[in-house]
Amino acid sequence: MISRDGIPNTKRWVVKIGSALLTRDGQGFDRTVLAPWADQVTGFLRRGGELVLVSSGAVSEGMARMGWTRRPKSLHELQAAAAIGQMGLIQAYEACFQKRGIHAAQVLLTREDLADRGRYLNARNTLLSLLRLRVVPVVNENDTVATDELRFGDNDTLAALVANLIEADLLILLTDQEGLCERDPRFDPDAELISETRVDNPRLDAVAGGSGSGFGLGGMVTKVRAARLAARSGIATIIAPGRGEGVLQRIGAGEQVGTLLTPVQGSQAARKRWLAGQLQVRGRLTLDAGAVRALRRQGKSLLAVGVRKVQGTFHRGEVVACIDEQGHEIARGLVNYNVLETGRIKGRPSAEFEEILGYLDDEELIHRDNLVLL
Numbered sequence: 001m002i003s004r005d006g007i008p009n010t011k012r013w014v015v016k017i018g019s020a021l022l023t024r025d026g027q028g029f030d031r032t033v034l035a036p037w038a039d040q041v042t043g044f045l046r047r048g049g050e051l052v053l054v055s056s057g058a059v060s061e062g063m064a065r066m067g068w069t070r071r072p073k074s075l076h077e078l079q080a081a082a083a084i085g086q087m088g089l090i091q092a093y094e095a096c097f098q099k100r101g102i103h104a105a106q107v108l109l110t111r112e113d114l115a116d117r118g119r120y121l122n123a124r125n126t127l128l129s130l131l132r133l134r135v136v137p138v139v140n141e142n143d144t145v146a147t148d149e150l151r152f153g154d155n156d157t158l159a160a161l162v163a164n165l166i167e168a169d170l171l172i173l174l175t176d177q178e179g180l181c182e183r184d185p186r187f188d189p190d191a192e193l194i195s196e197t198r199v200d201n202p203r204l205d206a207v208a209g210g211s212g213s214g215f216g217l218g219g220m221v222t223k224v225r226a227a228r229l230a231a232r233s234g235i236a237t238i239i240a241p242g243r244g245e246g247v248l249q250r251i252g253a254g255e256q257v258g259t260l261l262t263p264v265q266g267s268q269a270a271r272k273r274w275l276a277g278q279l280q281v282r283g284r285l286t287l288d289a290g291a292v293r294a295l296r297r298q299g300k301s302l303l304a305v306g307v308r309k310v311q312g313t314f315h316r317g318e319v320v321a322c323i324d325e326q327g328h329e330i331a332r333g334l335v336n337y338n339v340l341e342t343g344r345i346k347g348r349p350s351a352e353f354e355e356i357l358g359y360l361d362d363e364e365l366i367h368r369d370n371l372v373l374l
Contacts, residue, residue: 007252010169013172017053018173019057035096045134052162054155062083104135105135107138125362140158182194238258283311283335285335287324
C-alpha cells in the first residue's frame with residue numbers, strides 16, 4: 001500500500017488537470033498557466049519519472065474560438081466545440097514543452113477503446129512506447145465520435161482508466177479545491193481537510209459534493225468514483241489543489257498535499273485478480289516443459305517458441321489459457337496475436353515473425369504484465 005512516505009519512490013504518474021485550472025473562467029484556454037505546469041512536469045521527467053497528462057479545456061477553447069458564451073446543450077455542438085478546441089489545446093502544449101526540450105503527443109481515447117481488448121492493447125502499447133521515448137502524452141476524450149463521454153465527470157473517469165491501462169503508480173486529480181473536506185468548503189470555510197483515508201471508506205460518499213465550476217463538469221463525487229476505479233488496480237489517488245505553487249514537486253517529496261485515497265490491495269494482486277476472474281477465456285495454448293518452467297519459476301513472458309498447440313477462436317487482446325502437456329491450466333493472459341497468426345508462429349522464435357507474417361507487432365506472445373499464474 002502506498003503512503004505519503006512511499007510517494008517519492010513512485011515513478012509513473014497520471015495527472016488530470018481540470019477545466020477550472022486551464023481556462024479563463026471558461027472563456028477559452030489560458031496559455032499563461034501552462035508554463036508552470038510544463039516546468040513541474042519537466043522536472044519530474046528529469047528525475048526519472050514518467051507522466052501522462054489528462055487535460056480538459058478543449059470544449060472551452062472551442063467555445064471561445066466560436067464566440068459562444070454558453071456551453072451548448074446539443075451533443076453535436078459539444079462535439080464540434082471539442083474538435084475546434086483540440087487544435088488550440090495541443091498546439092499550446094506542444095509549443096510549451098518544446099521550449100523545454102520535450103515533445104508532447106496527442107492521444108484521443110473513448111471508453112470503448114479501453115473496453116475492447118485489441119484496442120486496449122494497442123492503446124497501452126502506444127502510451128508505454130511514448131513514455132519510453134520520454135514524450136509527454138496529452139490524453140483527452142475523442143469527443144468527435146463519443147456519444148456519452150461528454151457527460152458529468154468524463155475526464156476524471158478517463159484519467160482513472162488510463163492509470164489502470166498503463167499500471168501507473170499514482171493518479172493525481174488536480175482541482176480548484178484544497179482536496180476532499182469533511183464539509184463543503186464553499187459554504188463552510190472552517191471545513192477540515194481529509195488528509196488520508198482508504199478509498200472504500202463509506203463516509204466519502206457523504207462528504208463528496210457537487211461541481212464547483214460552471215464550465216468544468218467534474219466534482220468531488222466523480223473524483224471519488226475515479227479513485228475507486230483506479231483502486232481496482234491497486235493505484236492510490238491524490239485529489240490536490242492545482243493552484244498551489246509547485247504542487248507536483250510537493251507531492252513528489254511526500255508532502256501532505258490534498259487528500260490521499262489509498263487502495264485496499266496492492267497493484268499486482270488487483271491486476272492478477274482482474275485477469276484471472278473477470279475475462280472469458282477464448283482459446284488454449286499448450287506449452288512445452290521449457291515454457292512452463294519459464295513462466296512458473298522465472299516470471300518470464302510467454303514466447304511463441306514454447307507453444308506446441310493452438311486451440312479456440314480468439315482475436316488479439318483476448319484471454320487465452322496456457323496449458324501444460326498434461327492438460328493442466330497453469331496461466332492465462334492477454335494474447336498479442338490472433339488464432340491464425342499464433343498458429344503460424346507457434347514453435348518459432350520471435351526473430352522469424354516478420355518473415356512468417358510480414359510484420360512484427362510484439363516479440364512476446366503474451367507479455368508477463370498481462371499474464372497471471374494460476
